[in-house]
Amino acid sequence: MVYSATPLKIWDECKTLTLNYYRAMFTAREEGRKLAWMGASAPPELVRVFDIVPVAGEPYSATSNFRPNLTMKFMQAVEKAGFPRDLCCYTRTFLGSILTQESPFGELPSPDFIISVKWDCTTHIQWWHNAARLTGKPFFIIESSPCEEGIKEYHIDYFVTQLKRLIGFLEEMTGKKLDEEKLIQNVHYAYQATEIWDDILQLCQAIPSPLNYKSFLTLMVPAILMRGTRTAVEYYQRLRDELAGRVREGISGIPEEKYRLIWINLPLWYNMALLKELDQAGAAVVASPYTAMWGNIFTKTRHKPSSYDPKMYEYKPPTNTDEALREIAKSWMGRTSFSDFKSQKNLLKWMIEGFKIDGVISHDNRGCKVFPLGQMDLMKWIQDQYDMPIMIFEANHGDPSNFSEGQISTRLQAFLEVLQQRPQRCQIR
Numbered sequence: 001m002v003y004s005a006t007p008l009k010i011w012d013e014c015k016t017l018t019l020n021y022y023r024a025m026f027t028a029r030e031e032g033r034k035l036a037w038m039g040a041s042a043p044p045e046l047v048r049v050f051d052i053v054p055v056a057g058e059p060y061s062a063t064s065n066f067r068p069n070l071t072m073k074f075m076q077a078v079e080k081a082g083f084p085r086d087l088c089c090y091t092r093t094f095l096g097s098i099l100t101q102e103s104p105f106g107e108l109p110s111p112d113f114i115i116s117v118k119w120d121c122t123t124h125i126q127w128w129h130n131a132a133r134l135t136g137k138p139f140f141i142i143e144s145s146p147c148e149e150g151i152k153e154y155h156i157d158y159f160v161t162q163l164k165r166l167i168g169f170l171e172e173m174t175g176k177k178l179d180e181e182k183l184i185q186n187v188h189y190a191y192q193a194t195e196i197w198d199d200i201l202q203l204c205q206a207i208p209s210p211l212n213y214k215s216f217l218t219l220m221v222p223a224i225l226m227r228g229t230r231t232a233v234e235y236y237q238r239l240r241d242e243l244a245g246r247v248r249e250g251i252s253g254i255p256e257e258k259y260r261l262i263w264i265n266l267p268l269w270y271n272m273a274l275l276k277e278l279d280q281a282g283a284a285v286v287a288s289p290y291t292a293m294w295g296n297i298f299t300k301t302r303h304k305p306s307s308y309d310p311k312m313y314e315y316k317p318p319t320n321t322d323e324a325l326r327e328i329a330k331s332w333m334g335r336t337s338f339s340d341f342k343s344q345k346n347l348l349k350w351m352i353e354g355f356k357i358d359g360v361i362s363h364d365n366r367g368c369k370v371f372p373l374g375q376m377d378l379m380k381w382i383q384d385q386y387d388m389p390i391m392i393f394e395a396n397h398g399d400p401s402n403f404s405e406g407q408i409s410t411r412l413q414a415f416l417e418v419l420q421q422r423p424q425r426c427q428i429r
Contacts, residue, residue, distance in 0.1 A: 002249060002250050002251050002252065008215070008219075008239070008242055008243075009238075009242055010219070010235070010238050010239045010242055011215075011218075013235060013238070014218060014219055014221065014222060014235070014239075015218075017221075017222050017225070017226060017231065017235060018221050018222070018225065021225045021226070022055075022060075022063070022103075022104075022105050023105070024053045025053055025055050025109050026105070026106065026109060028053040028109070029109075033051055033052065033053050034050070034051075034052045034053065034112040034113070034173060034174050035052070035053045035055065035109060035110075035111045035112050036052050036053065036054050036055065036111055036112065036113055036114065036115055037055050037057060037111040037113075037114045037115070037128070037131060038054055038055070038056060038057065038114065038115040038116065038128075039056070039057055039058070039115070039116050039117055039124050039127075039128065040056040040057065040058040040059060040224055041117050041119050041121075041124075041332065041335075042054075042056075042115045042116065042117045042142065043117075043163070043190075043227075043228075043328050043332060044056070044227045044228050045183075045186040045187050045189070045190040045227055045228025045328060046163065046166065046167070046170075046183065046186070046228075046325075046328060047115070047170065048186055048228050048229070049170075049178060049179055049182045049183045049186060050170045050171075050173075050174045050176050050178075051174070051176070052170070052174065055111070056224060056225060057090060057094050057127065057128075058090050058224075059221060059224050059225060060094065060097075060103075061089070061090035061091075061093035061094050061097075061398065062090070062269050062397075062398070063104050064093050064097060064103070064104050064398075065089070065093060065269035065270055065397070065398035065399075066104075066269050066270065067104055067270075068270045068400045070102070070104060071093060071096075071270060071398060071399065071400065072400065072401070073096070073100060073102070074092065074093050074095075074096025074097055074099075074100060074102075075092060075093075075096060075399060075401070076096075077095075077096040077099040077100050078092045078095050078096045078099065081095075081099055083095060083130075085399075086366070087123065088121070088123040088127065088367065088368060088369055089367030089368070089396055089397055089398035089399050090127075090367075090368075090398065091123055091124075091126070091127040091130075092398075092399070093398055094127065094131065095127070095130055095131065095134070098131060098134050098135065099134070110135055110137070111135065111137055112137065112138075112173060113137050113138040113139070113140065113169075113173050114128050114131055114132050114135075114137055114138070114139045114140070115128075115139075115140050115142070115166070116128035116129075116139070116140070116141050116142070117141070117142040117144060117332075118141060118142065118143050118144055119144055119332075121369065121370045122369065122370075123369050125141060128141075138169075138173065140165075140166060140169045142159075142162045142163070142165075142166055143158075143162050144158075144159055144162065144333070145158050145159070147333055148340050149305050149307065150303075150304070150305050150307055150308050150309065150312070151309070151312040151313065151330065151333050151334065152307075152309070152312070153312075155312075155329075155333060156312065156326055156329045156330065156333070159329035159332075159333060160322070160325045160326060160329050163325045163328060163329065164325065178321065180320065180321045180324075183321060183324045184318050184319070184320070184321075184323075184324050186228040186229070187228070187318055187324045187327050187328060188317060188318070189228050189229055189230055189232065189233050190227050190228040190328075190331065191315050191327070191331070192233045193223060193226075193227065193229075193232040193233050193236050194223070194227075194294065194295045194296045194331070195295070195296060196233065196236040196237060196240055197220070197223050197236060197294055197295035197296075198295040198296055198297055198300075199240050200219075200236065200239060200240050200243060200295075201287070201291070201292060201295060201297060202354075203240070203243045203244060203247055204216075204243075204286050204287065204355070205286075205354050205355050205356075206247040207257070207260070207356065208250065208251075208252035208253065208254075208257035208284065209252065209253050209257065209260070209284050209286040210243045210246035210247050210251055210252070210253055211243065211253040212253040212254050212275070212279050212284065212285070213263060213267075213275050213278075213284075213285035213286075213288070214272055214275045214276070214279075215253065216285075216288075216291050217267060217291065219239060220291050220294055222235055222236070223236070223294035223295070224294055252284075253284060254279040254280075254282065254284050255279070255280070255282075256282045257282060257284045258281075258282030258283065258419075259282060259283045259284065259358040259359060259419045260284055260286045260355060260356055260357050260358050261278070261283055261284065261285045261286065261357065261358065261359050261360065261361055262285070262286075262287050262288060262289075262348070262351055262352065262355075262357050262359075262360045262361070263285045263287075263288040263290070263360075263361050263363070264288070264289065264360060264361065264362040264363060264375060264378070264379075265290065265362065265363035265364070265365045265368070265371045265372065265375065265397070266290055266363065266365055266367070266368060266371065266397035267290075267363070267397065268363075268395055268397060268403065269397060269398055270398065270400045270403070271400070271403060271405075274408065274412070277409075277412065278361075278412075281416050283359075283416065283419065285361070286355050286357075287351040287355045287357070289344070289347055289348070289351075290371075292347065292351075293335065296331075296334070297347065297350070298334065298335050298343070298347065299313050299331075299334030299335060300313075301343065301346040301347045301349075301350050302334060302340070302343045302346065303340055303342035303343040303346055312330060312334075313330065313334055315327060315330070315331075341374050341377065341378075344374065344378055345378065345381060348378065348382065349385075352382070352386055352388075357386075357388065358388065358389075358419055358422065359388050359389040359390065359391070359415065359418075359419050360379070360382060360388065360389070360390045360391070361390075361391045361393075361415070362375060362379050362390055362391065362392045362393075363393060363395060363397070364376075364392055364393065364394040364395075365395065365396065365397050366394060366395065366396045366402055367395075367396035367397045367398050367399055367402070368397060376392075379392065388422075389415060389418040389419055389422065391411055391412065391414075391415035392411075393407070393408050393411055395408065
């Protein structure tokens with residue numbers, strides 16, 4: 001095993017892509033483009049067809065949460081405005097940014113309109129409804145239907161109808177007509193980038209893994225921000241090639257990989273020191289359902305009931321608008337499986353066995369209302385099925401006031417001691 005502290009060649013490109021994404025919200029109007037606030041689950045591959053500058057709320061809030069002092073300012077503003085502390089932390093962060101008119105990059109520009117999609121997260125509608133109320137801007141909601149027992153034709157038809165409603169709204173807001181060729185192109189770029197991201201995930205099955213988790217969290221950002229662009233495809237092709245080279249040369253993402261872990265739920269954006277502590281202890285976080293969200297692994301490992309129809313999940317290159325909208329519907333609906341307990345088990349089984357996992361760190365996240373659903377039941381299933389150490393700690397992914405460093409450090413040391421006593425990897429009962 002070889003360790004190199006030399007940053008990835010692609011690292012600076014990733015940082016530049018992210019910075020340029022946020023800079024665009026300050027230059028949109030002078031360039032004659034519309035600025036849209038939207039949830040990260042609203043399809044940017046469609047929105048971008050109209051030359052709109054999208055700002056995805058979740059990564060924007062995570063970027064803010066990297067700055068604890070700014071985050072606390074936002075938290076104080078939303079609490080003063082009457083929003084409860086147990087609300088989604090990304091919601092509180094974004095609304096705090098609106099109320100203070102501040103952002104991590106300067107004064108927060110007001111949007112031209114706001115888009116939200118009703119998926120698994122029930123707080124999103126109120127998040128963006130309140131954003132529209134505070135700014136007085138038009139607000140569009142994309143409806144979706146639950147599909148826990150598999151995607152059916154009527155699910156696709158319904159969501160395509162919603163996407164056509166969105167097209168009408170965007171045409172009205174921008175004064176532009178849908179460009180069919182550009183839509184088809186963007187949909188294909190979105191598919192290509194997600195497939196390459198899956199390749200990157202699987203490269204980390206190598207022992208040692210070529211990436212540490214902190215790097216993974218940074219390198220995944222263009223998969224969210226740049227979805228539906230050629231830029232994202234070419235960036236991930238270069239990243240995949242560089243990581244494949246590291247795997248061939250046996251280069252490790254941490255100084256000495258001894259144990260391989262899964263991280264459940266979101267990280268602590270304001271405290272990356274915890275991940276550094278794991279790296280120094282030889283505990284490599286090599287997989288996470290959170291980082292897997294931005295590829296197609298969620299769809300590929302989804303529970304397949306007796307009525308399962310593979311055509312509802314397989315990508316078919318579109319040749320016209322209707323086919324492109326169907327592919328958008330299939331892609332995004334297949335990704336909603338993190339609320340399906342059987343699908344979550346399938347995903348974790350793929351990770352535990354494919355990545356040779358030694359233990360699990362489970363963040364009982366008080367800042368999110370969806371990811372923790374069923375999480376304790378999943379931990380019990382992992383213990384019953386694999387008999388491996390699990391560290392559970394309670395915190396908030398974005399609000400540092402909910403973080404107890406002493407308690408978490410004590411649990412982490414005890415967890416690492418248990419790992420040291422268990423030399424064998426991934427023992428299935």
